[in-house]
Amino acid sequence: MEFxxxxxxxxVGAGPGGSVTARFAALxxxxxxxxxxxxxxxxxxxxxxxxxxxxxxxxxxxxxKRWLANEVEGAHIISxxxxxxxxxxxxxxxxxxxxxxxxxxxxxxxxxAAKAGAEIMVKATVTDVIKExxxxxxxxxxxxxxxxxxxxxxxxxxxxxxxxxxxxxxxxTRLKGGDIMSGLxxxxxxxxxxxxYCEFYLGxxxxxxxxxxxxxxxxxxxxxxIGVMAKRVKEKADxxxxxxxxxxxxxxxxxxxxxxxxxxxxSTSPPLERTVAPGIMLVGDAARQIDPITGGGIANACRxxxxxxxxxxxxxxxxxxxxxxxxKYEKGWRALMENRLYRNWLAKEKLAKLSDETLDKLIDSxxxxxxxxxxxxxxxxxxxxxxxxLVKDFQELL
Amino acid sequence: MLREQIVSPEAIxxxxxxxxxxxxxxxxxxxxxxxxxxxxFLTEVLITFDENCTQCGLCVKACPVGAIDYPRGHKLTKLx
Numbered sequence: 001m002e003f004x005x006x007x008x009x010x011x012v013g014a015g016p017g018g019s020v021t022a023r024f025a026a027l028x029x030x031x032x033x034x035x036x037x038x039x040x041x042x043x044x045x046x047x048x049x050x051x052x053x054x055x056x057x058x059x060x061x062x063x064x065k066r067w068l069a070n071e072v073e074g075a076h077i078i079s080x081x082x083x084x085x086x087x088x089x090x091x092x093x094x095x096x097x098x099x100x101x102x103x104x105x106x107x108x109x110x111x112x113a114a115k116a117g118a119e120i121m122v123k124a125t126v127t128d129v130i131k132e133x134x135x136x137x138x139x140x141x142x143x144x145x146x147x148x149x150x151x152x153x154x155x156x157x158x159x160x161x162x163x164x165x166x167x168x169x170x171x172x173t174r175l176k177g178g179d180i181m182s183g184l185x186x187x188x189x190x191x192x193x194x195x196x197y198c199e200f201y202l203g204x205x206x207x208x209x210x211x212x213x214x215x216x217x218x219x220x221x222x223x224x225x226i227g228v229m230a231k232r233v234k235e236k237a238d239x240x241x242x243x244x245x246x247x248x249x250x251x252x253x254x255x256x257x258x259x260x261x262x263x264x265x266x267s268t269s270p271p272l273e274r275t276v277a278p279g280i281m282l283v284g285d286a287a288r289q290i291d292p293i294t295g296g297g298i299a300n301a302c303r304x305x306x307x308x309x310x311x312x313x314x315x316x317x318x319x320x321x322x323x324x325x326x327x328k329y330e331k332g333w334r335a336l337m338e339n340r341l342y343r344n345w346l347a348k349e350k351l352a353k354l355s356d357e358t359l360d361k362l363i364d365s366x367x368x369x370x371x372x373x374x375x376x377x378x379x380x381x382x383x384x385x386x387x388x389x390l391v392k393d394f395q396e397l398l
Numbered sequence: 399m400l401r402e403q404i405v406s407p408e409a410i411x412x413x414x415x416x417x418x419x420x421x422x423x424x425x426x427x428x429x430x431x432x433x434x435x436x437x438x439f440l441t442e443v444l445i446t447f448d449e450n451c452t453q454c455g456l457c458v459k460a461c462p463v464g465a466i467d468y469p470r471g472h473k474l475t476k477l478x
Contacts, residue, residue, distance in 0.1 A: 038442070046426060125441065161431035162440075174434045177456055182428060184462040230432060230459040236476065237464025263462045265428030 003121060003150075007033045008316035010139055010152035011118075012126045012165050014041045017284025017301030018158030019109035020059050021308045025156075026117035028313020033150065034110065034118050035141065037125040042106030046160075046264040048185060048225050050198060050215045051105075051298050052097040059302035060112075063098070067105040069217045071098055073196045079363035080203030080356035085371070099198070099215045099223070109302075129155060129168045129280070136169050136279030153321035154312055155280045158305070161265045163286040171277055173288060177231035178349070179269035181210050181295060184239040185225025186247075188256030193222045201246070202351075202359050208232035209352040210295075212246055214253075224253055227266055227295055229352060268292035270345040271338050276330045278323050283308050289337065292345040300337055307332040361387050412469050415447040416457070423465040429457035 009025045011018045014036035022034040053063060074088040114120055124143040129136045130151070138151035157165035163173040193199075199214035206212050209229025216222045226243040235241065247253050267288045275282040283289075284301030291300065311329040315321050354362065362383060369382035384391045409421040415437075423445055430438045437450035438457065455474065458466050468475040 160427070162427045163431055164436055167436045175432060177432075177459065180428075180432045180456070180460050182460050182462045228462075230456060233459040235464075236458060236467070237462065239462035240464065261424065263424040263426035263428065265426070265431045265460050265462075267431065 001121075003033065003119065004031070005149070006138075006151040007031045007119075008153045008321075009033070009156060009312045010035065010150055010154075011156040011158055012139060013037075013158035013160055013284075013286070014110050014113075014120065014122075015106060015158060015160055015284065015301065016109050016298050017286070017289075017305045018156065019106065019113045020061075020302045020305030021156050021158060021283050021312070022113040022118040022120075023109070023116045024060070024306050024309025025312040025316070026113065026309075028310055028317070030153075030309075030313045030316035032113075032118040032312075033152075034113055034120045035124045035126060035139070035150075036110075036120070036122045039123040041110045041120075041122060042103035044262070045102045045260070046262055047102040047298075048183075048213055048215055048295070049100050049102045049217070049223055050098070050213070050296065051100050052296075054097070055299040055303055059299075059306045061109070061302060064108060067101045067108055069099045069101050070195055072198050072216065075198040075200060077200045077202065077363060077366075079360045080205055081360045083360055083363040083367060085363050085367040086197075087371070099217050105298075126159070126165060129165060131169075131279075134170075134278065136277065139165070152279070153315060154326060156283055156308060156312070157280060157286045158283045158301070160285045161267060163282070163288070166275075166280065166282045166286055169277055169280045171272070171274055171280070171282060173272060173282070173286065175267055175269050175288070178209070178229060178352070179267055179292075179345075180230040181227035181266040181268055182230050182233060182239045183225060183227045183262075183264045183266050183295075184243055185213075185223055185262040186243070186256075187217065187221065187223050187259040187262070188247075188253055189221040189259055191220060191222050191253045191256040193252050195219050202363070203356045205356055206246060207242055208238070212243065221259070222253065222256070223262075224256075225262070229268075232352075266290060266295045266297075268295060268345065268348055271334070271341045274330070275333070276323070276326045278326075279321065281308055281326055281329050287333075289333070289341065292341065292348040293351075300341075303336060304329075304333040307336070358390060361390060365390075411446070413447060414469050415449070415451045416453065417467045417469050417475070418445050418447075419465045419467070420445075422463050424463055426462070428460045428462060429466055432456045432460035 008030040130138040195216040210227035290297035365386035
């Protein structure tokens with residue numbers, strides 16, 4: 001394989017955000033290189049694998065049986081004392097609907113990028129950015145025992161939660177302890193969990209500052225995972241301790257056998273102030289575009305990736321990688337999702353502070369009211385009817 | 399099941415900045431994304447802390463499996 005020394009666009013990271021960026025950049029005429037540090041795109045999986053159908057088509061992605069593991073009808077949200085709110089698929093917010101095979105999903109997106117004309121290099125770790133007069137002009141790459149520079153009109157940092165490339169470039173992607181979730185998941189087989197529903201368990205006794213999930217992959221296999229707010233961690237490995245304790249108490253999964261363990265961090269932060277600087281843009285988890293309520297990041301990464309790719313294709317056609325051209329990406333993704341991300345971050349901050357008793361009341365009142373839409377407003381109205389004293393905590397969201 | 403903790407000095411890499419239990423580390427990157435000073439270098443087989451580390455401890459909390467600790471002699475260390 002012959003690679004060039006210079007591309008219009010160099011994308012760092014072949015996750016969904018990176019591959020969709022590369023695909024649309026290449027489709028729109030940019031010479032594009034997609035770099036993946038691992039030897040195997042999509043593996044190991046670091047994901048709960050829940051995904052909504054709602055926004056994928058915006059990123060040019062069709063539901064594909066190669067990566068669709070299971071379709072669910074809805075979700076149960078369960079309070080600390082066991083009050084249960086059931087929502088049907090069409091109202092279930094961002095992150096239920098499908099449970100996917102994430103490794104295959106990622107490979108398919110990379111395949112689409114290649115088909116569009118992007119080049120791909122695996123086992124290629126970016127170790128630094130190259131700068132000239134403060135502008136990013138390329139990246140330093142370690143690939144299979146060789147070290148070299150690749151220059152680019154624009155570098156796209158799609159390096160996920162770690163988000164190091166952007167920081168090397170001088171963008172601030174730092175997270176507060178309250179905006180970091182410490183995550184762990186087991187894929188358990190030999191379980192008896194209803195494959196038609198995802199389950200979300202809330203509460204300080206269950207998952208401090210986060211939630212615990214059951215995402216069924218098939219009739220007898222389920223992803224059981226937990227996200228715990230780093231700020232609320234009292235002892236090392238709290239994520240594992242809480243997850244193990246919960247599994248031990250649930251006879252449906254207690255005898256399940258693990259097919260894998262998945263660890264990882266998830267950001268639940270407000271949107272970054274800047275995701276573009278001269279010669280570089282951030283996409284997906286690296287840009288902290290994860291929904292702070294659900295912790296889901298795939299759909300937003302793909303939607304942003306498409307905008308990034310189109311802006312970069314246009315840049316390559318015009319030979320204009322100026323900051324003002326790149327800023328079209330910044331404006332584009334913000335118009336699409338910034339308000340929602342910010343509002344959901346506020347809601348997450350509020351939710352994380354609720355006592356278990358209040359969470360019980362909240363879920364109970366929502367179940368009672370038969371909430372049809374999982375919107376913040378619908379929730380507030382339902383709560384107001386039964387527990388008006390609770391709503392004062394949420395006043396600023398109204 | 400009879401269990402004993404692996405007490406292997408080779409498993410714990412303590413460079414005086416932070417200490418990592420390599421028998422436990424899943425190389426998942428939760429610490430890297432949490433680190434406010436970008437002081438952690440991670441590959442599939444290697445994880446190290448450099449001099450940019452301020453020992454703020456956010457990585458200790460972010461690590462889902464408890465593989466990171468303060469170095470030996472630090473007042474917060476729980477190393478065996």
